[in-house]
Amino acid sequence: MSGEKNLKVALLGCGTVGAQVARILLEDANELAARSGAGLQLIGIAVRNLDAKRDAALPQELFTTDAPGLIAQADVVIELLGGMEPAGEYIAAALSKGASVITGNKALIALKGAELNALAAANGAQLRYEAAVAGAIPILRPIADSLAGDHITKVMGIVNGTTNFILDAMDTTGAAFDDVLAEAQALGYAEADPTADVGGHDAAAKAAILASLAFHTTVSSEQVWTQGITEVTAADVAAASAAGYVIKLLAIAERAEAGISVRVYPALVRRSHPLATVHGAFNAVFVEAENAGDLMFYGAGAGGNPTASAVMGDVVAVARQIAAGAPLPNGSVSQAPRLLDFEAIDTRYWIGLSVKDQPGVLAAIATVFGEHGVSIESMSQQVDAEAGAQLRILTHQGTEAALASTVEALTALDAVHCVLSVMRVEGN
């Protein structure tokens, strides 16, 4: 081993990501030491179940159920358990004794990041979580470091691999939602509780982390307006496709004069837009900055090996810093967020209506739009013997409040049987 120092590394978790991190730490020990300037000695792997089947190449004697005992001996702790507790308690214990922590736990960081960053700073430790957002894609360090001298105005992207995998399969093969979710789980993309993925909460946590770093503030996942993909139907996907669009779950963090807006929802994106070409569990994030202009980051957003790559990048960065003898300052939070009301956001709607097939219906509907100051970009009607008459209406831009009240008024019309779907439209 070429490093002068030898750092004791404790790994918490040996699931989809942890198993790959363990493999890399053992297989690449010499190279990692050379790149870090310090040896990285894996002293143990904490798991729940010692009898579970593991990669035979991982030495049995490393496994333990005593996570606190392992943390007590470690210089560097890698937390890959997931969930709020005991992960939060373990990270706090490590930071409190001055050990640096690497985690992929977006749910925890998006709620407790400020507190944990403060704890790290107070104890001269580092807290890094590149793997928490967009899997393998280096996105947090470019935002926090490379763009630290610029003003980021918008971050928009596909940051959840599971939902992109599901929506992409529904779009390209017409597969059913539940079948594709089961496949995403089997491939190790989904969270232990996949409702975090399909409900948009995983993307919301990532949006909160992106917004906090991009706008030098603290946004928690509870402040992110969130809608998942559970109500997106095969009919929505097919109708969007027929109109030249694809449906993607987007995370958007935007800064304007009046404040910032952070939101997650399924949105229609034109097929010609770069985000429409993001397939499977891949992620892509657009960043707009005043001086840099537009940047795009793309890559594998989930899975064991891609996520382990991001974890290992943080491990080497932490080790280099320790080997150099001076921890970096943690974060650059300078102001409380001024969060805009969701109702004030400008957006465009795509509205599906089941309507009566009779004269005067279109005029009545157009009148409702006019009364709410919302203009229509296009309207198409389809009449089908089974489903009856269906309208798909694409609006021009309006405030969320005006668009929502338009939909409410439409539901009260005698000519409208029901609202089939309401989705936002993003990108040019």
Ligand SMILES: NC(=O)C1=CN([C@@H]2O[C@H](COP(=O)(O)OP(=O)(O)OC[C@H]3O[C@@H](n4cnc5c(N)ncnc54)[C@H](OP(=O)(O)O)[C@@H]3O)[C@@H](O)[C@H]2O)C=CC1
């Ligand atoms: N999977 C992915 O693609 C990505 C995951 N992440 C994040 O990485 C983290 C890990 O995810 P992933 O590897 O998929 O999760 P898994 O569910 O596959 O693995 C979790 C591991 O943690 C262990 N564990 C859970 N609770 C405890 C506990 N209380 N005490 C000891 N061990 C425990 C489990 O032990 P046992 O094996 O005994 O059950 C298992 O080894 C999560 O925060 C996730 O959000 C981030 C980006 C991508």
Ligand SMILES: N[C@@H](CC=O)C(=O)O
């Ligand atoms: N469940 C997450 C895993 C990576 O963060 C996803 O599907 O993106």
